[in-house]
Amino acid sequence: MTTLQSYLAGRWQSGAGEGTALVNPTTEEVLAHASSSGLDLGEAVRHGRELGGPALRAMSFAQRAESLRAVAAAVHEQREALIELGVRNAGNTRGDAKFDIDGATATLTAYAGFAAALPDTPFLPDGEGEALGRSPRFQGRHVWVSRRGLGVHINAFNFPAWGMLEKLACSLLAGVPVLEKPGTPTAMMAEAIAHIIIERELLPEGAFQFLAGSAGDLLDHLGPQDNVAFTGSSSTGQLLRRHAAFVERGARLNVEADSLNATVLGPDLQDDTAGFDAFVRDTAREVTQKAGQKCTATRRILVPAERAEEVAEALAEAFGNVKVGDPSERETRMGPLTTAGQLDEVQAGIARLAEAARTVIGGPERTTETGYFVAPTLLLANHSSDAVFHGEEVFAPVASVLPYDGTPGHAAELVARGSGALVSSVFSDDKEFLVTLGHELAPWSGRLYMSGSRVAEYGTGPGLVLPSLVHGGPGRAGGGEELGGLRGLQFSMQRTAIQGFKTFVESGFAADRPD
Numbered sequence: 001m002t003t004l005q006s007y008l009a010g011r012w013q014s015g016a017g018e019g020t021a022l023v024n025p026t027t028e029e030v031l032a033h034a035s036s037s038g039l040d041l042g043e044a045v046r047h048g049r050e051l052g053g054p055a056l057r058a059m060s061f062a063q064r065a066e067s068l069r070a071v072a073a074a075v076h077e078q079r080e081a082l083i084e085l086g087v088r089n090a091g092n093t094r095g096d097a098k099f100d101i102d103g104a105t106a107t108l109t110a111y112a113g114f115a116a117a118l119p120d121t122p123f124l125p126d127g128e129g130e131a132l133g134r135s136p137r138f139q140g141r142h143v144w145v146s147r148r149g150l151g152v153h154i155n156a157f158n159f160p161a162w163g164m165l166e167k168l169a170c171s172l173l174a175g176v177p178v179l180e181k182p183g184t185p186t187a188m189m190a191e192a193i194a195h196i197i198i199e200r201e202l203l204p205e206g207a208f209q210f211l212a213g214s215a216g217d218l219l220d221h222l223g224p225q226d227n228v229a230f231t232g233s234s235s236t237g238q239l240l241r242r243h244a245a246f247v248e249r250g251a252r253l254n255v256e257a258d259s260l261n262a263t264v265l266g267p268d269l270q271d272d273t274a275g276f277d278a279f280v281r282d283t284a285r286e287v288t289q290k291a292g293q294k295c296t297a298t299r300r301i302l303v304p305a306e307r308a309e310e311v312a313e314a315l316a317e318a319f320g321n322v323k324v325g326d327p328s329e330r331e332t333r334m335g336p337l338t339t340a341g342q343l344d345e346v347q348a349g350i351a352r353l354a355e356a357a358r359t360v361i362g363g364p365e366r367t368t369e370t371g372y373f374v375a376p377t378l379l380l381a382n383h384s385s386d387a388v389f390h391g392e393e394v395f396a397p398v399a400s401v402l403p404y405d406g407t408p409g410h411a412a413e414l415v416a417r418g419s420g421a422l423v424s425s426v427f428s429d430d431k432e433f434l435v436t437l438g439h440e441l442a443p444w445s446g447r448l449y450m451s452g453s454r455v456a457e458y459g460t461g462p463g464l465v466l467p468s469l470v471h472g473g474p475g476r477a478g479g480g481e482e483l484g485g486l487r488g489l490q491f492s493m494q495r496t497a498i499q500g501f502k503t504f505v506e507s508g509f510a511a512d513r514p515d
Contacts, residue, residue, distance in 0.1 A: 002032035004191045004212035007198050008044040008179075010051075010205055015039050019213050020184045025091035025336040026326055026371045032089075034184050036213030044179060044209055045221040048150040052177030052206025057122065057146050059204075064173050065115035070202045071165070072108035075101065075193055082161065082189055090160065090186040091335040091372070093327040096290050100189075103465070104165040107483075110467035111169040114486055122146070122175075124486075126495060129505045139505045144493040146175030149225030149251075151492055154215060156231045157183025157338055158293040160190040166467070166483060167229050172207060174492035176227075179209040179218075183232075185339050187212055219245045227252035227491060229482065231295070234258065237478050254491055255478035256471065260393050260418035261286075262300040263462065264437065265311060266428025267406040269452070278456035279427040283399070284318035286463045288334050288376050292397035296423050296463040299393055302384075302411050305403035312380045312401045316361040319376040319397075324367060336372040337396060343372040349394035353379050356386040357400060374398075390417035408433060412440035420475020425449035425462035446473030446481070 004022070005012045019035025056064065075082070079101055086097030118124065122145070129141035151171040155163040164180050171178045182190035194210035197203060211218070222228065222245040230240055230253065237255040245251040263283055269276045286298040303311045327335030337343050343366070350364035362377030376397040381389055384402035404410045415424055424445040428434050429452040438448055447469060449462035465471045470484035482488060498505050 004032055004034040004187055006036060006039060006212045007194055007208075007210040008039060008041070009047040009209075013039055015213050022089055022185060022188060023339070024088050025338050026328075028340075028370055032188060034187055034213040036211055036216050039211075039216070041211070041216055041218045042221040044211070045150055045218070045226070047206050048177040048179055048209055049148065049225075050206070052204060052208070053146075053148060053150070053175075055204035056172065056175045056177060056207050059175070060120055061115045061118040061173065062120070064175065065112040067203055068108045068112040068169055068172065071168075071197060072105040072112070074196050074200055074202060075108075075161070075165070076105045078192070078196055082192060085189040085192055086160075087327050087335075089188040090157075091291065091327055091338055093332050093335050094330065095333070096327070096335070099289070100159050100161045103159070103162040107162065107166045107467045108169050111173050111488070115173060117486075124489070124493070129502070132499060137502050138500070139502045140497060140499040141505050142495055142497050144490060144495050147225045147227070147492060147494050149176065149223065149227065151176045151178045152218060152222065152226065152228045153178055153180050154228065154230045154232065155180065155182050155190070156295070157186045158290055158295070160186045161193060163231055164190055164193065168208070169467075170483070170488035171492045172203070174489040176492040177207045177209075179211060181211040181215055181218070184213060219243050222249065222251040224250035227254070229254045229256075229480075229491065231256045232258075234476055234478070252491065254472075254480035254482065256295065256422070256480045256482060257476065257478035258295045258393055258395060259421040259473055259477040260299045260390060261296060261421045261423050261462070262302060262415045262418060263298050263425040263427065264302040264411045264415070265304065266426065266430055266433050267304045268428055268430040268433065271310070271314065273429070273453050274456040275427055275429050275451065275453035278451055278453075278459060280314050280318050282425075282451070282459070282461045283315060284322065285461060287399045288319065288322045288397045289463065291334050291337055293338065293395055294463055296465065298399055298425070298462065300389060300415070300418065301399055301401045302404050302414055303401055304406040306406075308380060308401055308403040312360045312378065315401070316378050319361050319378055322376050324373060324375060334376065334397060337374065338372070340372060342395070343374065346374055346394055346396040346398070349392060349396070350374075350377055350398055352388060352392060353394065353398070353400060356383065356388050357381045360401070362398075384414055385417070390414070390419075408437040408440060411437055415441055416444050418444070418476065420473050420477045420479075421445050422471070422473040422477045423447045423449055423462050425451065427451050429453050444474060446470060446477060
C-alpha cells in the first residue's frame with residue numbers, strides 16, 4: 001500500500017498512522033493513505049521563511065521566471081504518468097486530466113512570460129513619482145516589495161495540478177516561498193509533481209514545501225508576513241476567516257470558493273443561430289466536464305419563459321450524448337465523482353432540487369453498482385425564484401433551468417440571488433441586451449463571459465480560467481482574487497509609499513542613492 005509523503009524542512013516525511021484513504025472512484029479500490037499526524041509544521045513554516053524566502057529574494061524576476069519554465073517543462077515531460085494518476089485517483093477522463101495538467105503548465109509558462117516586462121530591481125514600481133510640495137526635490141511614489149513570510153496554499157481536490165501550480169507561479173515570481181497542501185482525496189498527482197520539483201532541484205531549498213494529509217495546526221504558526229490562499233467550499237472559507245492567524249495576528253487570507261454560476265440565454269437567439277448552438281455546447285460542457293466538479297461550472301441556466309421547455313429539451317439531448325463510464329476508456333466523456341461522501345451529498349442535493357423542479361434528464365440514482373457514478377442531471381424549475389436554486393450548490397454534473405421574463409432586469413435579479421459568482425455568462429446577439437445586463441451582472445461576478453453568433457467559434461467557454469484574467473468573485477464566491485496577469489503577484493507583496501529626496505524615491509531605494 002502506498003503512503004503519500006510530505007516534503008517539509010528539507011526532507012521527505014510520513015505522518016503517523018494510516019490517515020485518510022485515497023481511492024479509485026471507479027472501482028472503490030484503496031490506492032494509498034495520507035497522514036500528517038506528528039509532523040512538525042512549525043518547523044516547516046520557519047524553514048520556508050528563513051531559507052526559502054532569502055533564496056528567492058536573492059534572485060531577479062528573470063531568474064525566478066526561468067525556474068517557473070523549468071517546472072513547467074519537467075511536469076509536461078511526465079504528462080502521461082500524471083494523466084494516469086488523474087484517471088486512477090480522481091476519476092478523470094483522459095481529457096479532464098489533460099485539462100488539469102496542461103492548464104497548470106500553461107499558467108507557469110504564462111507567468112514566466114509576464115516576467116519579461118518586469119524591471120531588474122528587487123521591487124515593482126506602482127506608478128510614477130510625484131512632487132509632494134512646492135519643490136520637486138521632495139517626492140513620493142509607491143512600490144511593491146516581497147513580503148517576508150510564507151505562502152500557504154490550501155488547494156481543492158478537483159484540480160490537483162492546476163490549482164497548486166497556478167498559486168505557486170504567482171507566489172514564487174513575487175519572491176515568496178510556498179507550502180502546498182493539496183486536497184487529500186486526489187493528492188496522488190500533486191505528490192508526484194512535488195517529487196518532480198524536489199528531485200530535479202528545480203527551486204532553491206525552502207522555496208517549495210509539500211504537505212500530504214490534514215493541515216493540522218499549520219495556521220497556528222502563521223504571523224503578519226504570511227499569507228494563505230484557499231480554494232474550496234464557502235463553509236470552510238468562513239471557518240478560516242475566524243482563525244486567530246487572520247483575526248489577531250494579521251496574516252493575509254484569500255478565499256476562492258465555489259459559487260452558483262449562472263448563464264443567461266438572450267431572447268433574441270433562436271435555435272437556428274450559431275450563438276444558440278454555442279450556448280447549448282458550452283453549457284453542456286461546463287456542467288459535465290470534470291463530472292461537474294469545477295468551481296466555474298454552470299449551475300443556473302436562465303432561459304426566456306416561453307422557450308424554457310424547448311431549450312431544456314435541447315440541453316437534455318446534449319447531456320444525453322455525454323458517455324459516462326470508466327474514465328480509462330477513451331470513448332468515455334465523464335467519469336465518477338471523487339469520493340463516497342461526495343456521492344451521498346450529491347444524491348441528497350439533487351433530491352432537494354427535484355422537490356421544486358421537474359427532472360428533465362438524470363436524477364440522484366447511482367448508475368452503477370461499483371464506483372461513484374451519477375448521470376448528468378438537468379432540472380426545470382417550477383418557480384425560478386425558489387430559494388433552493390439560488391442557495392444550494394450541488395457540486396456535480398447538475399444544473400437547473402430557471403425561466404425568466406426575457407428582460408435584463410429580471411435576469412439580473414435572479415443572478416444576484418446567488419450572492420456572488422466566479423463567472424456569469426450571457427449568450428445574445430443583441431448589443432443593447434448584452435450591455436444592459438453586463439452592467440448589472442458585473443458587481444456580482446468575478447468575470448463576465450459575453451458570447452453570441454459572432455464569436456461562437458472563437459470563444460473559450462465560460463469555465464476556462466486564463467492566467468491573464470482575474471479568477472475569483474464577490475460574496476459567496478469568497479471575495480478573493482487570483483491570477484490576472486501581474487495583479488496575481490500583489491497578494492504576496494506589500495505596497496509601500498516612499499517619501500523623500502527625489503533621486504532616492506525615483507530609484508525605489510534600490511540604487512543610485514543620494515549622497
